[in-house]
Amino acid sequence: MRRFDYAAPTQTFEACALLADRGEEACALAGGTDLIIQMRERGRAVPLVVSLRNLADLKGISQNDDGSLTIGAMATGGEVTDSCLVRDHALFISEGAELLGSIQIRNRGTLGGNVGNAAPSADAAPPLVAAGACASIVGAKGTREAAVGDLMTGPGQLALGPGELIQSFTVPALPAHTGTRYVRHVPRLEMDIAVVGIAALITLEDDLETIKDASVVLSAVAPTWPHARTAEEVLKGQPVSEKLLAHAGEAAAEDSRPISDVRASAGYRRMMVDVYTRRAAATAIERAKAAS
């Protein structure tokens, strides 16, 4: 591991200023379950590490008056997993967070870190995108809002300016008759990383038989966390049937843009997008019915 300076400011503006001043030389530490490994095992040089652990306004999970939910960027994977607020609001956010590493890793790793690391294979980020969550971004010039779906521009790339930090995520209130599901494919059951991840959010009509709205977001099969737009169109307005789900799975596979790497081939990934889109949508529909 290379020598580095470490700062742990207590004020968000200080953290932003430090990151802005040092530019590429500085990196925010929001748990460290990726950054520290990159520094220790892969020789990544980070001359200044700015820990966000003392920033109180990046923490906490709370329900807003308009029914939306705000999750601090420094909420840990464990907190998001176990939060009743999160589970009741959108179960798949909890499901995604629960897949981050082990219990120990979830107690360090954060939701903001999972988004900020901008890995195409992130598990906690795709449910936020599927739920239409907004990120509140703080910087030297104040605070701005951005859709989580627009934040990631490529592997390791975020649309954040110098010195900007994600402060929190706000998940809008979800309509009635809505069910969610995040599911991923991994060769082993724990301590793994998604080969394919699918976040599905399905809203049913009052008849509970017809799909009113559908949001399907893909993990690990594209440079970002894209919506499977064709699959969503296939589902919308249609009565639920096995055939429909099969059709949606095939469409999602077409929507995906996977690469071949050490974890899986592109061809296999595409097949798994099909299988897991079908399975995720089926569970989301069951949950939508059960909640109604």
Place this chain on the structure above:
Amino acid sequence: MAKVVERPQEKTALRIANQPVSRVDGVENVTGATKFGADFSLPGMLWGAILRSPHAHARIRNIDYSKALAAPGVVTVATAADFDDDVVEPTSRPHNVFAGDFALFLGEAVAAVAAVTQEDAEAALDLIEVDYEPLPHVIDPLESMDPGAPVIRHGDGGAIDRTEMSFHSSVASSAEDLDESGNVSSQVQFSRGDLEAGFAEADVIKEGTFKAAMVHQAYLEPHAALAHYMPSGEMRLWVTSQGQFYVRDTVARLLKLPTHKVIVQGTAIGGGFGGKMTLLAPIPAILSKKARRPVKVVWSRSEELTAANPAPQSIIDVKIGAKQDGTLTALQGRVIMDTGAYPGSPMSTATMLLGSCYVFPNMELEGMEVLTNKVSVGAYRAPGAPNSAHAVENVMNWVAQELGMDPVDFRLKNAIKEGDRWPNGQPLPDVGATEVLGAIKDHPVWGTPLAQGANGNPRGRGMAIGCWSGGAGGSAATIKLEADGTFRVLVGTINLTGSTTSIAQVAAEELRIPLEFVSVSQGDTNEAPYGPVAGGSQVTYTMSLSTAKAAHAVLGQMKAVAAQRLGVTADDVEFGDGKMWANGDPDRYITYRRISNEAMGSENGPIIGTGHGKPERGNPGFAGTIADVEVDTETGLVTILNLVGVQDAGFAINPLSVKGQIQGGTIQGVGYALLEEIVYDDEGRVRNPGLLDYRLPTAADVPNVDAVIVEKHNPYGWKGTRIVGEPSIVPPGAAITSAISDALGIPLHDMPMTPERIVMALRAARTNGEPTA
């Protein structure tokens, strides 16, 4: 599950041996008090870091480390130039501490820096200027065998160093070194009878080509070593290694130091599985000798996965013929083993083991060891045997299926027995193949039909057996009677598997005292009597004999002292429960404590005894696995429903420890079968140098392993003890892949059977119009 016993009557009832005993070092281990390799430090210590080749194959024209020497904190730099030419053997990885004129794999050590901090040492690596001339490289073993492949060997090879493999197996290697220009470094052949005639009389013939991946031993604790070259000319080392005497001899030879000047303390070890021998220790040793200060080096996990000595990739062809009544008629086999950049793989053993479980009247086996520009391979728990069993046992199951025979009955009909010969002609002592098969047949899992799978997912069952020859090296132990009547046992073997507990049990049993009255110390190479490398499953097998001999030596002295006191001859002295008495007069006794004191005033002086020796011979250990699986045919994910490990331990000194060994080996077999694989890209770079993408099974991936101990008396071991450590890893890969094959109704040929391989195999079968589940 009850153990299965076949044993001669004991003269005296057993009290401590054969009882399940918790590890005597257990509390220290789980409370974090145990000091492992990286925990040792000294005042004034420097940290070492290693520069590694960025090329899979390159000529090293020049190394200029002047800038690194001038960097902050740097004290010294070492390269191949620091070792004399006559200690470097071109064909031995342990004797090529640094790449010399050629780097043979990406990740090979080229130089090392010692600096005041680890950070300074790592930063200085960037300042070493190495002039490489990249050379054509070859990564795939089959391509490496092509006549036009780049040649990996440079200059005269010399004899292949098979030292490490010899620790694991008492069976002599009959491989022939090849010193020609090609990349096949050695080959071996075994034949018996008339192969053609054997296949001609077969009613059923099945064959297949089986691939097994390169896998890592994945010990929890990475390599670590601290060296201190003292003003006295002594070199002291604290090393996590399976064999402290082997480290001593290697360092002494490489640094040209007299053996008695090199003192190695093997630390507590966080796993080894054959992979932790002497790779690292010479680096801090040479750095310390140059710097005249203590130097510590600790490897990262990525160094472990790219530059240690994993288990080899292999391609094995097997063809088996049998008559309708189940009698085997012929076996043909060919092993191609990828040894990486240096020879010394377990190719010869893997080839021989193809014909080691059953009687084949006719056979032809050949093996070839092939060099490639990858990390050189080493030993991993029963080296080469899981690869062999994967091939043979799958084909055996296909033959049984075609014959319509129960696979266990088919094996029982042909199982190897005392007096039968292995392919190398060696006649076998009394082995437990039949008894292991019997325990499988009797197991409730084997007797219960598979239930229907969830969501219509197919289920399958597989079984396999396998064996391992094991080591049987020389060993010694010393026992001292302390002033209060307790005993200390001093050994030089590493407590890799809980062997210390077993040694304490042997001493307590022989001395007829409670276990709490014995402590076992692991001394350094200077103070402890010689102990064999903790490899080849031999520590408990050999040390139980030496410890018993030492106990008898001590008891002899004690009896002489007691006899004098009791006014009888030593032959008339009886003993037990910490006392000695004259035969027939147990009320008039003398305690061990009193004997200890009396001895001091007697001609005997302090009571101390050493036992040394070597088992008359090794005796192979057999193991078997039953695996039930369910396969998600859409995703290829396998769930293991039942996993049973059966092993013949001869006489389980500590059944708890033996069960732990069976479970551990079986779980490593799950890794072989489903998950583990070191993957290289075309440039010779490891693509998964971390434990995220090099997937070990986690606790969530394995069901409870039902460990069944079979005890078939071994006349060469203490009270019938056999080797234990290795055999359990041999059959699970074969059993699990066979179970998947059974579930899907298609033959499978690869390890690991990853979800992707399963889905692709199913798709290929459907495309070809073959029936599947």
